[in-house]
Amino acid sequence: MKDVIETPPQKALRPASHVMRLAQLGSMFPTRLSFLRSLMRRLKAENAQVSRPVWNICANGFGHAVYSVELGGHTYSLVAVSTDIPADQRSDRVIATAWDAAFCLFDGVPGPDDIARICKNAPKQEAGQFSEKELVLSRANKSVRLFNAVVAALQSGTVPDEAMIRDIGYLMRTTAVYGNGKFGIADRALIQSRPCLGGPFAAEMLTVWLIRGFTHDLVEHVGQGTLPRHVKVHLGIGNSTGLGMAPFLVSHPTLLNNWMMARETALARVRAIETLDEAQIERIWQLILRAQDHIAQWRVPDPAHQSRIEELDSDFAEFCLFYLDPRKLREPFALDAVMMAAQTHSADLEELVAALLIEPFEDLVDGLTDCMVDPFGSFIDPRESCGQLWVKIRRDWGWAQKIDFDSHSETAQFWYVSEEKLEPRLGLRHSEDGADLESPLDIARRVQDLARDLPFDGTSLAEFLRAHPQHRFAAERIQNLARNPYAEIHDNLIGEGCLPIDMLRCKLSFFGASKFDPKSDRWTRITLCQGAPLFNDYAEADDWWLPAFEA
Template identity: 45%
Template sequence: MTGSLRPSLRDPRQVMRLSRLGSLHQCRLSFMRILTRRMADEAWEFSRPIFNIAADGTGHAVYCAKGPDRTYSLVAFAHDLPSEMRSDRVIAEAWDATFTLFDGIPTADDIERLSKNVPLQEAGRIRESELSLSRANRSVRLWNHVVEVLASGHQPEAEQLANVGYLMRTTAVYGSGKFGAADREMIADRPEFSAPFQAEMLSVFLTRAFVRDLIEDAAQTKGGETAVRLDNRVARQLGIGNSTGLGMAPFIVNHPMLFNNWIMAREEALLRVRQVQRATDAEIAQFKEMLKRCSQSVSQWQSEHPLQVKKLNTLRADLDAVFSHVAKHDLSTDLPWDQLVRWSEAHLSEEGQELVNSVVMEPYDHLVDGLSNSLSDCNSDAFLIDGDMTVGALKELIQNCFGWALELDWTASENCAQAWYVSAEKLEPRIGSRFKESIAEYEQPLAPARDAVQAYEELRKWEHDKKISDFLLRHPEHRHTVRRSQISASAPYSEIQDNTIGEDILPIDMLRAKLSFFGATHFDPRSDRWVRICMFQGAPYPNELTHDNADHWVYPNLEGAE
């Protein structure tokens, strides 16, 4: 193979298009899998010291996770929620259950204090001893069905569980200083929280255990001696649902260095696998097994949204093509994974390509997993503006990062049709029509490409060797563009290579990009602006976690396998 065809990092102009970001799948670097692998490797211990739930299903419980150096405790509160108050909206004021992840083991006084604040969520106040704040609502129809079936001494049907995938869904999991919780900086140096969102993932992992205990307790209360507990295999089919709307979309724009690190780690992992000269028989066998298990997961993936239905049909056809290709081509040749990736780029949809990219990583924990240490953003200096940079140098950065945007006609209505703003009524980010709604004056800075073009037009009026510090004294409104452009010099995947205010934008692509790194599966858009997902579906429960089951749980076992 000639040198020009050697594997290399993919071009940001390919990777960072919204349609591709909206086709990403979980992989070995997903935050949930990082957490479960670490807990198993370090032999974390789990306990439930308190479970005070009354006959009406209300009360509180505490779940402890003990690592090598520290213990963390989920403090859970169960509520009697009238059906008319059940809402997944951020403006809801009551929920079926509320939670906080406590740093340590809470005392009775701590629990008393938390009982007066955690159920109130935003209206309450927590302290630095709390690492996250969250809430969840029941999937009412499935919840009632499972209680009835267990109370009568039977197990719920697997197909009915698979159609929903969860008994409760979170509507928000807050961390990083929100509402008084500990700032990220307070825990960033702890090894167990070095990767992004590990405290939040731990909270959801323990929440899933609480939900199982809560529904089994409800069945026991209803059925008495006749009631049975969920079979372990049945219970593992149930994850924690999540409803995610536009509030998450701005994150990947507002955190360019962090998002770059996520994408860069994934791209480096893919490159390392593509550079494998020869795959062993064991590696080939594991890839084929994971491909089959992945296909089973896709067969269980359901959605009623027309766009996702189309993508799923295409993905299933893509998988058929992959199986056919793998059956006809020898994976024991030179650079087998690079050849497979190149073939996928020529024959599959973006959804299919990115699924292949995830699955080829599975046999290579020794090449991939260490990259989890590079996912966080620890470089605060990257946000400092280099005022000594020349105008000419900055223009070159803008050309490299936003060259595609310089070619757009930003006076055309279709290229600036949308505007991002924060709804005063809903307290959530929103996107609306710039020309049909009176929102332009409330626009949020979430159009970096347009802003880069505006800055570039001003820079063209300046001499090539003038300093950026002088430019910004005259034009402070372009500070954010200067900063983002300078960040892009060392962070090639920091910017979305698409128009975030164009008339054709699909915000769900931005949501899926972030959620795929969480490790979410079975994305189910409910519109082009919010999506339901499932977290930890298939994962072992805390008391089942071992080194053997801590990683590949995301792929369902094949029929007949344990």
């Protein structure tokens, strides 16, 4: 007889009607399921060694370098090109045409001709010419204030300003990390079956980690000194992300479901733990103290968001003292009680507690990362009857049916793709042109339109769609949501109340981002790899959730 794999017990999953609201998604924190975390575990498991076969960088920090690492039986190389640009050309906006550094993740070890070609084209980014040997394309700008301060300290033999290092947390920030065939680089299909790079955005996360190491080497090279280890560990890589990332969650509904399902299943398994041992209770409190330090060090210029952080700081401290008291944690099903209590508080606190509870239980959680890909995508079953589709609409789409799309406020915005940059944008429907080029992110409205034309009878969906082909997209989304309960955002994505920043935070939390620093409701800065392992040093490869700087 074949061995039977026992599924760990679990409590009920949080319902999509609660989890999939924009406000909830916009409060998410990274977890041990985040893509950077799982990549670090793979690097540690293979003891992957990073080498630097090329370092052609002048004393002022300009030139090129190559880093190579073997992972999953394949060698990947980061080609980094550092450029001297005028200060007035340095911009995080997508319309920029010059950056302090440009990068390509190369499939294999590049030869001299490859390096010369990449050094010529990478600084041009989308205007350059690339091949399927380039897996990821990226660019970055310096955090000039911190970079120059660290260089000055190293050159003078003094300790860099640790308060500045704590508050900024990165030497460079990327403004794009492109994969999957963008601008002529390799399609994801080329690597999706390879060990270690088959997971979502694994190649992009490997690129980000290698870029972070390059920034350490670059500042030490220019400063002619060595940073203390605890400073290096805290210096992650920044990122500036805008609207271009937001529509991904809507256009990949099954993938979104699988990410959320893994996260919610992890939480449900943890909530089913009947009794915690003393080591687990101690571990939870270590993480609580670290999270409190992390939040205390999370400071942003935006007054509204800073007020939100301060409220979370206060609420979390009070919540932990009352609900996570060690005596209460010794009671049966203590973590389930903690999560039920968290659901009566703010979305920020609830999602922080959810991430906290997932963190200490790798044996229950880590295997779920294998379920976070989407090998099949969406499809439509034309054999279903219109009556059966109606049942799904009534059961799963009540939230969409309640929206009044005759109201200007509920149709205030429209999504489109800019002709110049091929990037998603958001327009104002009632005051700007372009709505005729609208992208299909108005999911709720399309479901409503289908429902108006759909008969409640035994007519096959195939027959109905022959007469109404404009409803095929909505029918597919309805069937997909019936199979994948977390596939849809339960809000109106074209209403004036839609804040793209919420979608950005959801996706970035799965990357492993922290210290969200919103610059508007349409773009944010974040920090990646803060606390992550350094090159060839995996001692803490799986213990850097919400890191805090320690002087």
